[in-house]
């Protein structure tokens with residue numbers, strides 16, 4: 121069996137797949153396609169992901185793109201019964217939280233992060249960042265309530281659902297999102313971020 125190839129530098133959304141690979145103890149190879157240098161748009165890479173984005177994976181000839189699809193696939197294939205629930209309802213909850221993270225959180229966290237930390241200072245739009253943080257108030261309340269009822273999103277144990285949402289919220293710190301009103305969500309996020317596999321994936325970003 122060849123190693124699973126994970127395309128994308130660790131400071132990109134490939135971080136999500138790398139964190140999962142570390143959780144799973146997967147034998148993987150990280151192919152350093154860097155979006156900053158335009159490598160995602162080179163013809164060779166476009167045969168892997170025609171969208172010109174990272175991450176993508178190649179699992180023994182099976183090529184897949186979209187970070188959440190990648191993580192759901194890898195977690196089900198290599199972590200069934202541990203990181204990925206075996207029952208239909210648990211699987212559906214994993215999808216629910218993963219799609220929720222992408223649709224309810226991601227854009228707003230990114231907008232705040234770019235306008236508070238990434239763009240050159242003279243290009244930052246403070247009002248756009250504040251509006252994005254405002255948009256996050258309701259979904260962060262939803263998250264806070266969910267992790268008040270149970271330690272993790274699907275119950276007592278950390279699963280791919282937690283990883284996928286926490287990976288999106290790993291941008292919340294540079295985005296300077298205030299979790300003051302969401303103490304349970306803040307506690308859940310730090311429990312996720314302190315996992316050895318999360319730390320190991322962050323180390324790849326240095």
Ligand SMILES: N[C@@H](CCC(=O)N[C@@H](CS)C(=O)NCC(=O)O)C(=O)O
Pocket residue numbers: 131132133134155160161172173174175185186187188
């Ligand atoms: N929805 C996609 C978004 C992927 C994406 O936009 N990736 C960025 C890096 S984090 C990228 O490849 N940007 C370079 C480009 O679009 O050329 C996913 O979650 O996989």
